[in-house]
Amino acid sequence: MHEPQPETVQIHINGKSVRVATGSTVAVALTLTEQACRISVRHEERGPLCAMGICMECRVTIDGVPSRLACQTLCQPNMDVRTHG
Numbered sequence: 001m002h003e004p005q006p007e008t009v010q011i012h013i014n015g016k017s018v019r020v021a022t023g024s025t026v027a028v029a030l031t032l033t034e035q036a037c038r039i040s041v042r043h044e045e046r047g048p049l050c051a052m053g054i055c056m057e058c059r060v061t062i063d064g065v066p067s068r069l070a071c072q073t074l075c076q077p078n079m080d081v082r083t084h085g
């Protein structure tokens, strides 16, 4: 007996294809692929911290728009995510 497969969505993070469950945030995709969102002024990797749109640590460029919050953005098909921007 086959279990129903969850629907997935494919996005691109720094040019690499990543498939996550539909309804996942970009922060989830970044965490699953162990990628930092950005580099701080002290050259430290930064990633999602609060996951509720307050800390601003999860800023990435999405479809060419900088400083989007990964934790507040749902993955959409073929979304282009750029980190370290």
Ligand code: FES
Binding pocket: 047, 048, 049, 050, 051, 052, 053, 054, 055, 056, 057, 058, 059, 069, 070, 071, 072
């Ligand atoms: S993780 Fe804090 S604003 Fe996104």
